[in-house]
Amino acid sequence: GAVVSQHPSWVICKSGTSVKIECRSLDFQATTMFWYRQFPKQSLMLMATSNEGSKATYEQGVEKDKFLINHASLTLSTLTVTSAHPEDSSFYICSAREGSDTPEAFFGQGTRLTVV
Amino acid sequence: AQSVAQPEDQVNVAEGNPLTVKCTYSVSGNPYLFWYVQYPNRGLQFLLKYITGDNLVKGSYGFEAEFNKSQTSFHLKKPSALVSDSALYFCAVRDANAGNMLTFGGGTRLMVKP
Numbered sequence: 001g002a003v004v005s006q007h008p009s010w011v012i013c014k015s016g017t018s019v020k021i022e023c024r025s026l027d028f029q030a031t032t033m034f035w036y037r038q039f040p041k042q043s044l045m046l047m048a049t050s051n052e053g054s055k056a057t058y059e060q061g062v063e064k065d066k067f068l069i070n071h072a073s074l075t076l077s078t079l080t081v082t083s084a085h086p087e088d089s090s091f092y093i094c095s096a097r098e099g100s101d102t103p104e105a106f107f108g109q110g111t112r113l114t115v116v
Numbered sequence: 117a118q119s120v121a122q123p124e125d126q127v128n129v130a131e132g133n134p135l136t137v138k139c140t141y142s143v144s145g146n147p148y149l150f151w152y153v154q155y156p157n158r159g160l161q162f163l164l165k166y167i168t169g170d171n172l173v174k175g176s177y178g179f180e181a182e183f184n185k186s187q188t189s190f191h192l193k194k195p196s197a198l199v200s201d202s203a204l205y206f207c208a209v210r211d212a213n214a215g216n217m218l219t220f221g222g223g224t225r226l227m228v229k230p
Contacts, residue, residue, distance in 0.1 A: 004159075006159065010157075032216055034216075034218070042222070042223075043206065043220045043221065043222045043223050044160075044206070044220050046217065046218075049216055049217070091157070093159050093160065095160075095218075097216070103148040103165060103167050103210065103212070104148075104150060104162060104165050105218060106162060107152070107159040107160040107161070107162075108159045109158050109159040110157065110158060110159040112157060
């Protein structure tokens with residue numbers, strides 16, 4: 001099946017710094033990528049949807065200036081958590097779909113972010 | 117609006133016994149339905165999907181699910197559970213006629229005991 005690689009798997013950063021998370025589709029071109037946040041023992045919360053070459057669409061309540069998403073190519077999307085604070089600590093997961101007619105999405109392995 | 121309900125937070129089953137993880141959904145149009153499994157500190161692994169066709173779909177690791185339109189359900193099943201099946205399972209739905217959004221259920225933790 002299609003492979004989505006997410007990097008890093010875990011990161012610890014100091015409060016106030018920025019962290020970039022990469023999501024790559026390894027064997028297909030991802031026209032659409034999704035970024036989710038998952039709190040402990042909870043389901044996935046969609047943060048934003050990005051289409052290659054255009055601005056991301058953010059879900060209600062997600063600060064677009066804090067969570068910067070770039071989908072510059074068909075195989076790479078990045079999420080940058082700017083000026084991170086401890087409450088941003090979470091598990092972030094990306095997923096990718098090959099085309100608008102492709103029903104399923106494939107997920108990266110997730111990134112555990114801890115802000116100290 | 118679309119939604120997914122997984123009524124059980126946790127399902128306990130003995131190894132070798134059949135397992136069922138329940139899922140019901142609500143969408144305006146035709147549903148695309150999915151099951152994913154998540155192991156600790158990992159992303160989601162795709163198990164199976166229903167798009168169209170046969171109501172019984174078979175997926176990875178011996179799992180299957182049955183689409184029931186009248187009951188708006190898509191329960192996940194396996195005839196004989198393994199200890200290694202212990203994980204967090206998510207059901208998800210997407211409206212085939214309305215955009216990209218995939219909506220997840222709250223997840224069900226499956227515990228298979230030896």
